Every structure is written in C-alpha cells, then in structure tokens.
Amino acid sequence: MPNPEVSVVIPTCDRDPRLSIQSVLDQTYQDFEILVYFDGDPDLWMKLTRELFSAYKFTNFVLISKFKKYRGASAARNEGIKIARGKFIAFCDDDDIYLPEHLKYLVKYMSKNLKTDIVFSKGWGIKSKECNVTRAEIWIEELSNGKWKGILPGQYYQPERIFWDSIAPLPCFLIRKKCFEHAGLFNEGLRSLNDFELINRFALSGFTINGIDEFTIQYSVHGKGINSKDPDKTAKIAQAIRRRSQCKAWKRGLIRS
Numbered sequence: 001m002p003n004p005e006v007s008v009v010i011p012t013c014d015r016d017p018r019l020s021i022q023s024v025l026d027q028t029y030q031d032f033e034i035l036v037y038f039d040g041d042p043d044l045w046m047k048l049t050r051e052l053f054s055a056y057k058f059t060n061f062v063l064i065s066k067f068k069k070y071r072g073a074s075a076a077r078n079e080g081i082k083i084a085r086g087k088f089i090a091f092c093d094d095d096d097i098y099l100p101e102h103l104k105y106l107v108k109y110m111s112k113n114l115k116t117d118i119v120f121s122k123g124w125g126i127k128s129k130e131c132n133v134t135r136a137e138i139w140i141e142e143l144s145n146g147k148w149k150g151i152l153p154g155q156y157y158q159p160e161r162i163f164w165d166s167i168a169p170l171p172c173f174l175i176r177k178k179c180f181e182h183a184g185l186f187n188e189g190l191r192s193l194n195d196f197e198l199i200n201r202f203a204l205s206g207f208t209i210n211g212i213d214e215f216t217i218q219y220s221v222h223g224k225g226i227n228s229k230d231p232d233k234t235a236k237i238a239q240a241i242r243r244r245s246q247c248k249a250w251k252r253g254l255i256r257s
Contacts, residue, residue: 007086011076037076074186
C-alpha cells in the first residue's frame with residue numbers, strides 16, 4: 001500500500017471517539033490514514049471503532065494501545081507521529097469535528113505553497129448550554145442539538161502573535177512531518193498547553209506558518225479540560241512559555257521587542 005499524503009492522529013481516553021473519527025472518514029479529500037491512540041481502558045472503544053471502520057470499508061488505519069497507565073494526550077499524539085507514514089500530520093481530538101472539506105482546503109494550500117511548513121484554518125467553538133466556561137468566545141447561534149456555536153478568541157489566527165498567544169486550536173493545523181523530525185515531538189513533561197509550546201518551537205526553528213480564511217473544524221468547549229480546571233496554573237505555564245520563546249525569538253532576530 002503506498003504511503004498516504006496525510007496521517008490523522010486521534011488520541012482518546014475512556015470516551016467514545018466515533019463521531020470524531022467519522023468526521024475524518026467523511027472528508028471530501030480521501031488520501032489519508034487514521035491513527036487512533038487509546039489511553040486508559042481501550043477494550044470497548046477499540047471494538048466499536050473497528051466496527052465503524054468496517055462499516056466504511058476503510059482499511060488504512062492503526063489502533064494503538066501501548067500504555068497500561070494514563071500518559072496524557074501528548075504521549076498519545078507522539079506515539080501516532082512516530083509511526084505516521086504521511087507527508088503531513090493532522091490532529092483531531094476525540095471531542096472535536098472536522099467539517100467535510102477540512103483536509104481538502106489545507107492540503108490544497110500546502111500543495112500550492114511549497115515553502116509553507118505549517119498551515120492552519122479557523123474553527124467554530126461548540127459548547128452545551130450547561131457549560132459555564134467564560135473565555136473570549138462570542139456565542140452567535142443556537143444549534144438544533146441544543147448546543148451553541150461561537151467564534152473563538154480574537155487572538156487566534158494571527159501568525160504574527162505566535163510568541164504571545166496560541167494562534168489556533170490544534171485540530172486546525174496541518175504540519176509537514178519534517179517539522180517534527182527537525183524540532184522534536186510534543187513535550188510530555190508539560191501539564192498543559194503542549195500545543196502552544198510545540199508551535200512556538202516550530203516557529204523558533206524557522207518553519208514558515210500561514211493561515212487560511214476558512215472555518216473547517218468544530219472545537220469543543222466544555223470546561224472539563226486541564227486548562228479550565230486549574231486556570232491559575234495554566235496561566236503560569238503560558239507565561240513561562242511566552243518568556244522563554246520571546247527571549248529566544250529576540251536573540252534570533254525574529255521579533256524586535
């Protein structure tokens with residue numbers, strides 16, 4: 001079997017990942033493999049995931065269950081990256097959704113812009129009515145399933161802000177595999193904001209990052225993640241990443257102040 005163009009890495013832990021996987025299977029662009037990493041007790045979800053792939057007659061997938069103890073999403077993503085055969089790496093968490101043309105838009109951009117190493121799209125925030133998370137989202141529409149759709153925080157989608165803020169949710173990104181080979185994998189020692197640190201490291205390594213003006217994912221906002229549970233500690237981690245990245249960027253002439 002020839003190598004796929006894209007490897008989609010999906011980490012999941014004790015949660016049904018099938019809606020997220022199905023959103024990948026339903027892409028209009030189909031040259032991909034799916035690598036699902038099960039952290040925690042995998043037995044039930046692995047069985048149901050195999051049945052989903054079978055229903056789609058999709059065979060280009062790998063199901064991974066390596067660690068007996070919970071290792072976290074970064075470790076799961078790293079295991080997927082290590083065995084990925086694609087030229088591009090994409091990520092989809094088990095509570096996020098790719099809209100049908102997500103991969104099509106990103107791969108098309110990369111094919112036309114060979115000097116771009118990393119591209120990102122825009123994403124809609126999706127939350128339930130019961131979610132009390134107060135961030136910078138602007139909730140604009142109530143959906144038929146009772147959830148709310150909104151625009152994610154204003155600092156997003158600005159590559160020039162890379163050393164100050166997270167510029168997009170991780171599922172928005174398509175990354176050339178060579179970036180990981182040169183600058184390394186996710187930092188498993190970080191409690192949170194691993195994606196913010198990783199994209200900063202790529203930028204410091206000189207990789208070119210650009211965005212497209214298309215909304216191509218639905219990003220779950222539920223207030224149950226590590227960032228929401230301990231916002232003070234998350235803020236301290238973010239500040240440490242900013243200071244370290246900005247210092248290195250200034251020394252390398254990537255920023256002026």
